[in-house]
Amino acid sequence: MPAVVARPSPTVRMLQLRRSAAAPARLWRRSLRLRTVVITVVLSAVALAAVGGVISYSIARGLFTDRLNQELTVSARATVAAQSVLNGATSTDQTALENLQLAAIQQVHDAATPSGIAWLRSPGQVDPLALPVATSPDGADQVVTEQIRQAVESSGTQQYQSVALTATNGQLHPGVVVGDVLQLGGTQYELYLIYDLQDVQSTLDFVQRTLLIGGLVLLLLIGAVTTAVVTMVITPLKQAAKVSEELAAGRLEQRIPERGEDVVATLARSFNRMADGLQRQITQLANLSRVQQRFVSDVSHELRTPLTTIRLASDVLYDARDRVDAPTARSAELLRDQVQRFEALLADLLEISRMDAQAADVAGEPTNLVDLVRESIESLDGLARDTGTPVELVAPGGHVEIEVDPRRIARIVRNLLANAIEHGEARPVVVTVDSSERAVGIGVRDHGAGMPAADAERVFDRFWRADPSRQRRIGGTGLGLAISLEDALLHRGTLEVWSRTGDGTNFVLTLPRGPLDSAAPGPVPLVPADARSQTRDEAPVAVPERAGVGS
Amino acid sequence: MAQRILVVDDDTALAEMVGIVLRADGFEPVLCPDGAKALAAFRAAKPDLVLLDLMLPGSDGIEVCRQIRGESGVPIIMLTAKSDTADVVNGLESGADDYIVKPFDPKELVARIRTRLRPTQAVSGQRLRIGDLTVDAAGHEVLRGEQPIQLTPLEFDLLHTLASKPHQVFTREMLLEQVWGYRYKADTRLVNVHVQRLRAKVEVDPENPRIVTTVRGVGYRAGAAV
Numbered sequence: 001m002p003a004v005v006a007r008p009s010p011t012v013r014m015l016q017l018r019r020s021a022a023a024p025a026r027l028w029r030r031s032l033r034l035r036t037v038v039i040t041v042v043l044s045a046v047a048l049a050a051v052g053g054v055i056s057y058s059i060a061r062g063l064f065t066d067r068l069n070q071e072l073t074v075s076a077r078a079t080v081a082a083q084s085v086l087n088g089a090t091s092t093d094q095t096a097l098e099n100l101q102l103a104a105i106q107q108v109h110d111a112a113t114p115s116g117i118a119w120l121r122s123p124g125q126v127d128p129l130a131l132p133v134a135t136s137p138d139g140a141d142q143v144v145t146e147q148i149r150q151a152v153e154s155s156g157t158q159q160y161q162s163v164a165l166t167a168t169n170g171q172l173h174p175g176v177v178v179g180d181v182l183q184l185g186g187t188q189y190e191l192y193l194i195y196d197l198q199d200v201q202s203t204l205d206f207v208q209r210t211l212l213i214g215g216l217v218l219l220l221l222i223g224a225v226t227t228a229v230v231t232m233v234i235t236p237l238k239q240a241a242k243v244s245e246e247l248a249a250g251r252l253e254q255r256i257p258e259r260g261e262d263v264v265a266t267l268a269r270s271f272n273r274m275a276d277g278l279q280r281q282i283t284q285l286a287n288l289s290r291v292q293q294r295f296v297s298d299v300s301h302e303l304r305t306p307l308t309t310i311r312l313a314s315d316v317l318y319d320a321r322d323r324v325d326a327p328t329a330r331s332a333e334l335l336r337d338q339v340q341r342f343e344a345l346l347a348d349l350l351e352i353s354r355m356d357a358q359a360a361d362v363a364g365e366p367t368n369l370v371d372l373v374r375e376s377i378e379s380l381d382g383l384a385r386d387t388g389t390p391v392e393l394v395a396p397g398g399h400v401e402i403e404v405d406p407r408r409i410a411r412i413v414r415n416l417l418a419n420a421i422e423h424g425e426a427r428p429v430v431v432t433v434d435s436s437e438r439a440v441g442i443g444v445r446d447h448g449a450g451m452p453a454a455d456a457e458r459v460f461d462r463f464w465r466a467d468p469s470r471q472r473r474i475g476g477t478g479l480g481l482a483i484s485l486e487d488a489l490l491h492r493g494t495l496e497v498w499s500r501t502g503d504g505t506n507f508v509l510t511l512p513r514g515p516l517d518s519a520a521p522g523p524v525p526l527v528p529a530d531a532r533s534q535t536r537d538e539a540p541v542a543v544p545e546r547a548g549v550g551s
Numbered sequence: 552m553a554q555r556i557l558v559v560d561d562d563t564a565l566a567e568m569v570g571i572v573l574r575a576d577g578f579e580p581v582l583c584p585d586g587a588k589a590l591a592a593f594r595a596a597k598p599d600l601v602l603l604d605l606m607l608p609g610s611d612g613i614e615v616c617r618q619i620r621g622e623s624g625v626p627i628i629m630l631t632a633k634s635d636t637a638d639v640v641n642g643l644e645s646g647a648d649d650y651i652v653k654p655f656d657p658k659e660l661v662a663r664i665r666t667r668l669r670p671t672q673a674v675s676g677q678r679l680r681i682g683d684l685t686v687d688a689a690g691h692e693v694l695r696g697e698q699p700i701q702l703t704p705l706e707f708d709l710l711h712t713l714a715s716k717p718h719q720v721f722t723r724e725m726l727l728e729q730v731w732g733y734r735y736k737a738d739t740r741l742v743n744v745h746v747q748r749l750r751a752k753v754e755v756d757p758e759n760p761r762i763v764t765t766v767r768g769v770g771y772r773a774g775a776a777v
Contacts, residue, residue: 304632305562308654312568315657316575343654366768 033230040226041219048215056208063200068160068176071112075178075193076158078111082191086184097184101131104182108193115165115175116140116194122153125187144177144192152179152190165196173198236264240271252279292357296350303346307339314339341477348479352462355486362408362490366401369409369440369511370433376413377431383418388426391417397523398433398440402513408487409511412495413442415480416507420446422476423505434524438517439510441524447504456499460485484509492518498526506531553579554668557598559589559615560630561607569602572657578664589615590622598625600667605631605642605650613638613645620646624703626667630655643744648705649731650741666732667705681714681773682762684753693753705730706749713763713773722770746771 028035082104089100101119108117118141119134135141148161158180165175174197182189239256246254255275256268318336321329354360370393377384377391384391413431420429424446432443451459458464463478488495493511510522556578560566563584570580583592586607593601601619605612616627629642629650639650651663679686685694688711693700702710708730713721721729723739731741750757763771 304653305565309562309565309568311654312565312572312657316568316571 033227033234036230037223037226041223044222045215045219048218052211052215056204056211059207060204063204064197067195067197067200071176071178071193071195072158072160074112075114075180078108078193079158079180079182079191081107081111083182086182089184092185097131100184101134105134105136108191112193114178114193115196116143118144118190118192118194119182120144120149120190120192122181122188122190131184131187131189140194141192143175143194144179148177148179148192149190152181153188156181156188163194165194167196167198174201233264236268240267243271243275247275247278252282289357292353293359296353296357296359299350307343307346311339311343345477345479348477348483351483352479352486355483355490360486360490362405364403364405367404367406367409368401369398369404369442370395372406372410373413373431373433373442376410376417380414380417380421383421384429387421387424389421389424390428391421392428392430393433394430395433397435398442400435400440400513402440402511403515404491404511405487408490409509412484412487412509413444415484416442416444416509418476419480419507420444420448420505423448425449427504432524435513436521436523438514439512439520439522441511441522442509443506443524443528444508445504445506445528450501450504451499452501453499456497456505459497459499460495494520494522496526498528498531500531503531553577554599555579555581555596556600556602556664557581557583557589557593557596558602559583559586559592559607559612560602560604561585562604569660572660573664576661586611586615590618593619593622600664601625601627602664603627603629603647605629605638613641616642616647617645620703624701624706626704628663628667639738640740640744643741644748646703646748648703648745650738662732679711679714679717681710681717684710684714684762686711686714695753700752702749702752705745706752709745709749710753710763710773713771717773720766720769720772725770742771 085100085104085107089097091097105117105119108114117134117136119131120141121131121133133141143163143165145161145163148159151159151161158178160176160178163175163177165173167173176195176197177192178195179190179192182191236256243254243256252275255272258265258268258272314332314336317332321332324332351360373395374393377393380391417429417431425448427447429447430443430445432441432445434441434443460481462482465478485495488509488511491511493509495507495509497505497507499505506526506528508522508524508526510520510524512518556573558566558569558573558580560569560582561584563582566582566584570582573580581592581596581598583589589603589607603612603616603619607615612629616629619625619627626649627647629639629647630653631639631642631650632653642650648667649663651660677688679688683695684700686707687694691704691707693702693707693710709726712726712729723742726742727733727737727739731737746763747757750760750763753762754760761774763773766772
C-alpha cells in the first residue's frame with residue numbers, strides 16, 4: 001500500500017497565507033486603540049519631519065552663509081596683503097621673485113587659514129617674469145575648476161565656489177574655493193584659497209542628530225501619551241462591553257463600577273440602571289416560569305395519583321363485566337374507555353404545558369430515522385389493518401444516524417401516521433424518508449379527502465378539529481399535532497402541511513442533521529410530486545405560523 | 552404460600568386499590584401509608600417485593616429506598632408520577648430495580664412484579680467465569696476467588712445474562728427485554744444506572760471496567776473489549 005502523506009493542497013496553503021496576512025488586518029479592524037495610536041504617531045511623525053526639515057535647512061544655510069562671509073572677508077584681506085607684497089617688487093631676478101612669492105604666500109597664511117592654496121598663472125600671459133605655479137599642499141589645485149577660473153579671469157574680482165574636498169583619510173569634506181587675481185608687473189596671477197568646511201558640517205550633523213533624536217523621543221512620547229489617553233477612554237468602554245457579555249450570558253448580577261462624575265461614570269450609571277431593570281424583569285419571569293413548572297409538576301402528581309386509583313378500579317370493574325347485568329357491564333366499558341381518554345388527555349395537557357414552560361428536555365441520542373419510522377409503522381399495524389389501509393415506506397435516504405430524541409420523533413411519526421390512516425379512506429399511505437447534506441425529512445402522505453387551505457392552516461391549533469361532526473376511530477385528544485409541532489421545534493426542525501380537497505394531505509417533518517445545520521431546505525418536498533403535475537384547483541400551501549425555523 | 556408485597560404509598564385509596572389488584576392476582580399485599588414507618592414495616596413484613604411511591608411526605612421515597620437497600624436486596628419497584636425528571640434517575644441510583652409511571656395499567660404492574668419475582672433462569676447448574684469472577688447460578692452467588700460479592704437479585708440477573716454469552720454484545724434494548732421483561736422500547740436509563748451500580752460492586756476499578764465493558768454505540772458485554 002502506498003504511503004499517503006497528508007500535505008496541504010495549494011488552495012489550503014493559499015488560504016493559510018491569506019489567513020496569516022489577515023491576522024494583522026483583523027487586529028487593525030478590531031483594535032481601536034491600535035488604530036488611534038498608529039494614526040496619531042504617523043501624523044505626528046510627518047509633522048515633526050516637516051518641521052525638522054525646515055529647521056535643519058535654515059540652520060544649515062545660516063551656518064554656511066556665516067562661514068562663507070567670514071572666509072570671503074578673510075580671503076579678501078589675505079589677497080590684499082599678498083598684492084601689497086607683490087607691489088613692493090623691485091627686482092626681476094627669478095630668485096628674488098620666487099622669494100617675493102613665498103613672502104606673499106606667507107602674508108596669505110598670516111591673514112587667513114585656508115587648508116590649501118593654489119597660485120596659478122592666468123592663461124595667455126607672455127611676460128618673461130614668470131612666477132612658478134605654487135600649490136600647497138601638492139595637488140590642491142585639483143579642486144579649482146575651470147568654471148571658477150573663468151569667472152575669476154573674466155571678472156577680475158573675488159569669486160567662490162562650493163566643492164567637495166578629499167580629506168587625508170579619504171573622506172569627502174564640504175569645502176569652498178575662494179579665488180581672486182594678483183598682479184605682478186603686467187602679469188596676472190590667480191590666487192585660490194581652499195577652505196575645509198568640515199567643522200561646519202560637523203556642527204550641522206550634530207544639530208541634525210539632536211533634532212532627529214529629539215523628534216524620535218517626542219514621537220515615542222506622543223505614542224505613549226496617546227496610548228495612555230486612549231486606554232483611559234477605552235477601558236470603561238471595554239468594561240461595559242465585557243459586562244454586557246456577562247449579562248447576555250446570564251450572569252445578571254454583573255455591574256460596571258461607578259467612579260467619579262464624568263461622562264464615563266454617567267454611562268456606567270445608566271448601564272447599571274438598565275442592568276437592574278433587566279435583572280428584575282428576568283428574575284420575575286424566571287420566578288413565574290418556576291411557579292408554572294412547579295404548578296405543572298404538582299398538578300401532575302396530584303391528578304395522576306387519583307387517576308391511577310380510578311384507572312385500577314375501572315379495570316377491576318371491566319374485568320368483572322361478565323358477572324354483572326348488561327347495563328352495569330356497559331357502564332364498566334364506558335368508564336374504562338373514558339378513563340383511558342382522560343388519561344391520554346391529561347398526559348397531552350401536561351406535555352404541552354411543560355413545553356409552554358420550556359421545561360421539556362430533549363434527550364438526544366444517535367437515531368436511524370428509517371428504523372424509527374419502520375418501528376412506528378409496525379406499532380400502528382393494528383390500526384392500519386383494521387381500516388384496511390396499506391402503509392408504504394419509501395426511504396431513498398435518511399439511513400444515517402442523527403442526534404434526536406427518539407421518543408419525541410417517534411411520537412410525531414405515530415401521530416402523523418395515525419392521522420393519515422384515520423383520514424386516508426383506506427387508500428395507500430406513503431411514508432417517505434430522505435436526507436440531504438444538512439437535513440433529514442419525513443413525509444407522511446395520505447390520499448384521503450384532504451382539506452381546504454383554510455382548514456390546513458389550523459391543523460396545528462390546539463383542540464381544533466377539521467370536522468367536529470366527523471366520527472373518530474381513534475380517541476385523539478386534539479393536542480396531537482400541536483405537540484408534534486412543538487416537538488419538531490424543540491429539535492430546531494419544521495413540521496409543515498400541504499393539503500388539497502380531493503387530493504389528500506401531506507405532512508413533512510424536516511430535522512437538521514447537525515447542531516449547526518438548519519432544517520431548510522428540506523429533502524422531502526412539501527407538495528407531493530403526483531399533485532404538482534396537476535394544475536387544477538391549486539390550493540395554497542399551508543405553513544404553520546409557529547414553524548418559524550426554516551420555512 | 553402467597554408472595555408478600557409491601558406497598559408504601561401515602562394515598563390510602565391508591566394503596567387500597569393496588570392491594571385489591573395484587574390480591575386478585577394471588578399476592579399478599581401489606582400496606583404502609585407512612586414513609587417514616589416504611590423501614591419498620593419492611594422489617595416486620597419481610598416482603599418479597601416493595602412497591603414504593605417516590606413522592607412520599609416526610610421521609611421521601613428515595614430515602615426509604617436507600618434504607619431498605621441498605622438492609623436487603625429485595626426487589627424494589629418505584630411508583631412515580633413523572634417519568635422525565637431527575638427523580639427517576641435518583642430513585643434508580645438509590646437502589647430501585649424498576650419504576651412504573653402513574654397512571655399505570657394494572658396488568659403492566661403485575662407483569663413488572665412477576666418479572667422481578669421470577670427466579671433467575673439458572674437451569675444450567677454450571678458455574679460461569681467472567682474475568683476473575685465466578686458466577687454460580689445454582690448457588691446464586693458471585694465469587695472473586697473465594698470472596699463472595701453481595702449483589703441484589705437484579706444485579707445478579709444482569710451479570711448472569713451478560714456472563715452466559717460472554718462473546719455477545721447486548722444492546723440496552725436486549726437487556727431491557729431479558730432482565731427487566733420489557734417487550735417494547737423502554738427507558739434505557741434503567742440499564743445505564745444498573746450497569747453503573749453493578750460495576751461499583753464487581754469491578755476492581757469501576758473507572759476502568761473489565762467485567763462489564765461498554766461497546767460504544769451498541770451496548771455492553773462481559774469481559775474486556777476485544
